[in-house]
Amino acid sequence: IQLEEKLHKALENEEFRIFFQPKINIKSGRIEGAEALIRWQNDQGDLVSPGEFISIAEETGLIISIGEWVLEKVCSQVRLWRQQGIDIHVAINLSPRQFRDKELVKKIHRVVSSNGIPADCIALEITEGVVMDDEENAISLLRRFKEIGIRLSMDDFGTGYSSLYYLKQFPIDELKIDRSFVMGIPDKQDSKAITTAIISLAKSLRLETVAEGVETEEQLEFLKRLNCDMVQGYLFSPPIPAEEFTNLVKK
Numbered sequence: 001i002q003l004e005e006k007l008h009k010a011l012e013n014e015e016f017r018i019f020f021q022p023k024i025n026i027k028s029g030r031i032e033g034a035e036a037l038i039r040w041q042n043d044q045g046d047l048v049s050p051g052e053f054i055s056i057a058e059e060t061g062l063i064i065s066i067g068e069w070v071l072e073k074v075c076s077q078v079r080l081w082r083q084q085g086i087d088i089h090v091a092i093n094l095s096p097r098q099f100r101d102k103e104l105v106k107k108i109h110r111v112v113s114s115n116g117i118p119a120d121c122i123a124l125e126i127t128e129g130v131v132m133d134d135e136e137n138a139i140s141l142l143r144r145f146k147e148i149g150i151r152l153s154m155d156d157f158g159t160g161y162s163s164l165y166y167l168k169q170f171p172i173d174e175l176k177i178d179r180s181f182v183m184g185i186p187d188k189q190d191s192k193a194i195t196t197a198i199i200s201l202a203k204s205l206r207l208e209t210v211a212e213g214v215e216t217e218e219q220l221e222f223l224k225r226l227n228c229d230m231v232q233g234y235l236f237s238p239p240i241p242a243e244e245f246t247n248l249v250k251k
């Protein structure tokens with residue numbers, strides 16, 4: 001209850017912030033996109049990571065309002081970047097409760113339109129669990145997102161219980177290889193085998209691939225050889241505030 005109240009206040013007092021982590025095109029080395037990651041700057045000025053409050057926000061339903069705030073912030077940032085000639089797409093994380101929100105498609109359509117940005121500048125990151133809970137419903141919802149032009153990304157791929165059958169049915173654009181597999185490169189045979197298999201599967205389904213948690217040159221080289229499309233991780237940049245991101249893109 002206490003944390004719930006604090007989260008309500010945090011939303012009212014604009015204590016949340018959005019950090020952006022670049023997604024780099026592995027061939028060109030250019031920043032093509034970003035993942036938006038929320039942080040909570042508490043009254044002591046410390047940054048609280050979402051791991052400490054997203055699940056409570058999810059349980060209490062506050063995630064719906066927080067998610068709307070994230071969406072507004074991300075779309076207005078994309079608009080500002082476009083005004084400066086910076087053309088990147090930004091991915092937003094969705095949790096299960098948000099995915100079950102009947103108004104979600106309408107809300108996203110409205111915020112994207114009111115900011116005058118192309119819908120394909122916005123991607124939604126969903127996890128396997130979120131869609132596999134109710135596959136049939138998920139497919140029709142994902143189709144509605146595709147109809148309005150939103151990009152769809154399957155997050156943490158390989159850690160959940162996705163069925164390959166449904167993976168083919170889902171109208172997704174991109175698979176994100178979970179950090180736990182990338183972490184095992186180059187030492188762990190099984191991590192390398194799984195990463196290789198995911199990239200090959202993605203290619204045969206014509207999905208783009210993003211490797212998360214890339215921290216070393218060796219990992220980058222391995223992913224390059226597999227023709228992975230994009231990389232994200234501390235090797236390039238941690239999640240950073242918008243102003244820093246702007247400077248990074250301009251460099």
Ligand code: G
Pocket residue numbers: 036037038049050051054063067070093094095239
């Ligand atoms: O930085 P990291 O600690 O940022 O993020 C931890 C987790 O929190 C991520 O796995 C991500 O799924 C989740 N997360 C980050 N930002 C958001 C957000 O805006 N909305 C939701 N629903 N989850 C988020």
Ligand code: G
Pocket residue numbers: 021037093155156179212213214215232233234235238239
């Ligand atoms: O679940 P999701 O993939 O959305 O979460 C992304 C999380 O991974 C965030 O908490 C982010 O801060 C973290 N992260 C991003 N890049 C790296 C990295 O290179 N190494 C590690 N250990 N964590 C990372």
Ligand code: NA
Pocket residue numbers: 035093125155
């Ligand atoms: Na994510």
Ligand code: MN
Pocket residue numbers: 155156157176178179212
């Ligand atoms: Mn992930």
